Amino acid sequence: MNQKRIHLEEDRIMALIIDETDLSPVEKEHLSECADCRGKKEKIQEEFALLGNLAEKFAPESKRPVLRKKREPRPFLTSAFGWKLSLASAVAVLFTITATWYFFKPLRLQNSRQNASEWTAATDHELMSEINAMVETAFPRTYLYITGEYHKGLNDEFIMFIVPPVNNDSASRLFRMKGHATC
Amino acid sequence: MGYDQHSVSQWVLEACSGNEASFNRLMDTFYKSIFRMIFYRIQSQMDAEDITQEVFLQAFNHLGTLQSPDRFKSWLFQIALNKVRDFFRKKRLRSLFQALPEKMDVEDERSEMHHHPEALENLEKADFWKVVNSLLTKLSSKEREVFTMRFLDHLSIREISNVMNKRESTIKTFLYRAMVKIKKDPSFQTLMRETL
Numbered sequence: 001m002n003q004k005r006i007h008l009e010e011d012r013i014m015a016l017i018i019d020e021t022d023l024s025p026v027e028k029e030h031l032s033e034c035a036d037c038r039g040k041k042e043k044i045q046e047e048f049a050l051l052g053n054l055a056e057k058f059a060p061e062s063k064r065p066v067l068r069k070k071r072e073p074r075p076f077l078t079s080a081f082g083w084k085l086s087l088a089s090a091v092a093v094l095f096t097i098t099a100t101w102y103f104f105k106p107l108r109l110q111n112s113r114q115n116a117s118e119w120t121a122a123t124d125h126e127l128m129s130e131i132n133a134m135v136e137t138a139f140p141r142t143y144l145y146i147t148g149e150y151h152k153g154l155n156d157e158f159i160m161f162i163v164p165p166v167n168n169d170s171a172s173r174l175f176r177m178k179g180h181a182t183c
Numbered sequence: 184m185g186y187d188q189h190s191v192s193q194w195v196l197e198a199c200s201g202n203e204a205s206f207n208r209l210m211d212t213f214y215k216s217i218f219r220m221i222f223y224r225i226q227s228q229m230d231a232e233d234i235t236q237e238v239f240l241q242a243f244n245h246l247g248t249l250q251s252p253d254r255f256k257s258w259l260f261q262i263a264l265n266k267v268r269d270f271f272r273k274k275r276l277r278s279l280f281q282a283l284p285e286k287m288d289v290e291d292e293r294s295e296m297h298h299h300p301e302a303l304e305n306l307e308k309a310d311f312w313k314v315v316n317s318l319l320t321k322l323s324s325k326e327r328e329v330f331t332m333r334f335l336d337h338l339s340i341r342e343i344s345n346v347m348n349k350r351e352s353t354i355k356t357f358l359y360r361a362m363v364k365i366k367k368d369p370s371f372q373t374l375m376r377e378t379l
Contacts, residue, residue: 052337054311060222062218
């Protein structure tokens, strides 16, 4: 009986406003019998309700007419399915390109090496053909007079002087004169 | 609030199947409460009107994603809350590039009070929102949101838990803390004394 005379504190009353089931059976019993506590509860409830009512009163009325727009179809890329599909496609394309690149890389390297040797061989062959053609179709000596490219000084004797044969070269003679044995 | 849950669920189902008239009924039912909900948070009529329209437009375009028609109101408030958060994010971003911050409507009303025929009412309005703002700034962001939804937006504990994606027990805890803080605040007591 003593417990019933103890009034509910303000904090407990606020908990009660939030949820009545939160009270203990003793507190419930007290509340049903105590007019003071019920009055306190109603006063606090009224104050908080008043705050809401005043807010509603002091809020402006919306002057703009109610919007009634037709539903617009979303662009494909921004639709829930569209962007996922686009992303998946992009990933698939990227994967394919990367896979192809790596798969054909050794083959491409081999091809490039083979091509290089083939190209060198072809260039050599072409060069040799040109040299052979020049040798085969060389101008006769008479034409050298006409073109002015013939020089008297450049006969065989002169060439022998410039480029002597190996057994007669000047270096060997010099070695012999100084008493060195020939190799 | 002037509607019953059964009708709302019915309109939602009809709107989902493409009935525009049903969506318009939903809009007529919730337009004011969504507008007020947004206004309480951003306190600018023009911005609140714009955001309210965006909320309904988004709701209309994504109505198919609503899992339960019974949760339409919570869903709508959730969209509105996200839009309000977006608004503040953009506003913060804008303020980084602006020399002078934008003035709130409440401040504008104050400065124009003497030229307006309804000066007294505007003064009351401005003072009221000033008190409410000062009270709400003393709460944590979660407490503030729960308190505003419960007493200003008149949502139930269950609806708040749906909007905020939190358990009802958590919502009750936040609400309890907020109520204790507000009740003990002298400015709240003064406001109540003057009003009552």
